[in-house]
Amino acid sequence: MSVVPDRAAGTHEHGGTTYYFCSVGCRDRFQADPQKYLAPKPKPRPTSPATADLAASTRLYTCPMHPEVQQRGPGSCPKCGMALEPAVASLDDAADPELVDMRRRFWVSAVLTAPVVYLAMVHVDTERPQHIDVTAFFAWWQFGLSTPVVVWGGWPFLQRAWRSILTLRFNMFTLIG
Numbered sequence: 001m002s003v004v005p006d007r008a009a010g011t012h013e014h015g016g017t018t019y020y021f022c023s024v025g026c027r028d029r030f031q032a033d034p035q036k037y038l039a040p041k042p043k044p045r046p047t048s049p050a051t052a053d054l055a056a057s058t059r060l061y062t063c064p065m066h067p068e069v070q071q072r073g074p075g076s077c078p079k080c081g082m083a084l085e086p087a088v089a090s091l092d093d094a095a096d097p098e099l100v101d102m103r104r105r106f107w108v109s110a111v112l113t114a115p116v117v118y119l120a121m122v123h124v125d126t127e128r129p130q131h132i133d134v135t136a137f138f139a140w141w142q143f144g145l146s147t148p149v150v151v152w153g154g155w156p157f158l159q160r161a162w163r164s165i166l167t168l169r170f171n172m173f174t175l176i177g
Contacts, residue, residue: 014038060087081160081173102156109153116145 005011008020010027014034021027030037061084063069063077074097075084083098119138151158154176161177164170 061085062087076160076163078163078167079169080171081164105153105156109149112145112149112153116142116149119145 003020003022005020008022010021010024012019012021012027012031014030019027019030021030058072061071061074063080063082063084065082066077066079069077069079069084070087071084076082077084119142122138157173157176160173164174164177
């Protein structure tokens, strides 16, 4: 921030240099610890995607429901199927890959589901006489649009349901699947 010396609310001389401040509070904080504001800030080391992946794979992950389950790198809990979370919180703002994937699956499934709902409601109109039986036609369209929603949109749930059946640890994924 630049301050015009004529309009400065406060000044302070340190090390032979006069510093100008926009407010008295800023001047007081500077007077208390000038080195905090004058010392050069260390530059963060740039991380490449490879080093970020390496850091994620060496980090310890744990299940929110079963803290005794711990492993190196992300994955899913063998007991309940939930996604493992980092055992130690970090300050990075990296997007959660599972959330990004689920959000994409949700919106694609929502777009495919809207016509299915419409086709299911079209033949409800009893006021209009229908000369052609379109029920079979609508049923095939509904089948064609619903299959990707169930198979592709629900694939993570189906995988975890199958794993819960194989391990005989039944959970909500078993019910959903």
